[in-house]
């Protein structure tokens with residue numbers, strides 16, 4: 001640490017990975033008065049040419065917005081986002097059903113990934129105590145000394161030493177690997193058999209949106225699913241989720257195979273995406289992998305800590321990966337305040353507090369991946385959501401649908417999962433006791449009927465004897 005002129009030495013911090021979480025974390029650390037060097041393996045995306053109509057988007061919700069608010073970027077980002085107030089389910093038969101997300105009309109925002117990353121990098125750069133280094137790929141780290149070594153495109157090796165290193169280098173993190181060399185890190189990862197492919201949905205012929213814009217469009221289909229989020233330029237970015245061997249099967253059939261596949265599973269999407277687009281995109285790309293990563297702890301002594309996908313990559317079936325990573329920045333910031341920047345006590349607390357929440361979100365996302373496939377069609381998907389919303393209406397204070405707690409609240413994810421399990425037990429108990437009460441009522445009803453009939457029949461029997469004795473003298 002070199003003295004910043006005042007009595008307290010200025011903390012020299014490195015952020016490895018200038019994606020969404022790293023760029024945000026650089027802003028948090030800059031506000032904390034640290035000297036920040038951010039290293040990004042790729043070149044500066046702000047200098048790359050924009051490929052029109054091929055934007056990748058993400059769902060930004062309350063947790064991510066709270067983090068952006070901390071660095072004064074919420075307005076700048078949300079003003080460029082498109083609110084999605086409801087999900088719009090495209091049935092196989094072409095039926096369309098809307099399901100509002102929130103009874104108070106709260107929305108999730110579709111934001112452009114590149115614009116978000118650029119805005120965060122530019123914000124970081126506005127701080128005099130932040131320096132950005134692009135095309136610097138971390139190759140080695142001696143975390144006990146805080147020494148980092150980077151490779152650059154012209155083959156130069158660059159290295160520097162830091163008081164503290166933040167690893168925000170994504171799901172395939174080099175920082176996590178370095179951490180695992182020096183610390184007893186429990187680690188697990190799981191690839192799912194599905195891949196994803198982005199499909200670009202152009203505007204309609206008259207330049208307007210090809211579908212209703214303020215919706216998250218979903219095509220739930222057995223083993224497949226497609227979703228579509230709107231973009232500022234009146235396009236949509238579709239994401240097709242499908243098992244890898246299905247991708248291979250369709251690829252093997254060539255361009256006509258692609259059209260036949262969409263005719264069978266997503267007929268209404270063919271005109272929206274356009275046959276040419278479909279052929280081009282499908283034949284020029286393949287499914288990309290989705291991995292779920294869990295590890296513990298996230299830190300090494302008072303020298304290094306990992307955040308975002310590096311610490312807890314999750315499958316995207318809740319649209320929470322970035323929101324969760326952004327929330328990491330808020331949680332760590334609060335802990336650093338509480339410990340007055342004492343990394344020796346702050347980092348272990350971050351691991352202890354944050355990992356159960358992040359792992360709960362990884363589990364929820366994986367659960368939803370499995371659940372989404374069992375909601376094999378839109379009817380079941382709808383029913384499931386209708387029951388959720390009915391119970392939410394019936395018990396607004398005690399029953400909150402799972403996706404509401406995840407997406408529209410900042411309740412800790414580990415508490416969300418416990419509340420949800422408790423709610424499921426209560427709902428199951430209510431349904432069961434209603435069923436038992438009903439069957440008892442029905443049972444009593446039948447019993448009465450049969451008893452009366454029986455009694456009546458028995459009664460009729462004595463009547464018959466009496467009648468026979470009196471009238472028939474037999």
Ligand SMILES: Cc1cc2nc3c(=O)[nH]c(=O)nc-3n(C[C@H](O)[C@H](O)[C@H](O)COP(=O)(O)OP(=O)(O)OC[C@H]3O[C@@H](n4cnc5c(N)ncnc54)[C@H](O)[C@@H]3O)c2cc1C
Nearest residue numbers: 017019020021041059138169170308309319320321322323
């Ligand atoms: C299909 C899909 C849809 C998604 N949709 C959503 C959504 O709707 N909402 C949501 O909240 N989340 C969503 N996510 C998750 C979200 O994309 C991630 O959680 C988020 O990008 C994680 O940010 P990060 O900064 O931790 O990692 P990344 O975004 O992966 O950034 C890591 C950065 O580190 C750099 N890097 C890597 N290795 C090195 C190295 N050795 N040296 C230097 N730099 C390095 C990389 O170049 C990259 O810039 C989705 C993910 C997928 C796959």
Ligand SMILES: COc1ccc2c(c1)CN(c1nc(C(=O)N(C)c3cc(Cl)c(F)cc3C(=O)O)c(Cl)s1)C2
Nearest residue numbers: 057058059087216218227239316317318319403407
């Ligand atoms: C850019 O790529 C992607 C990829 C996946 C997602 C997103 C963006 C944004 N995602 C959101 N998911 C929820 C949610 O809570 N659930 C349970 C849902 C989960 C799935 Cl998979 C789905 F299709 C609908 C809902 C739904 O509820 O509408 C939100 Cl709320 S936003 C998933």
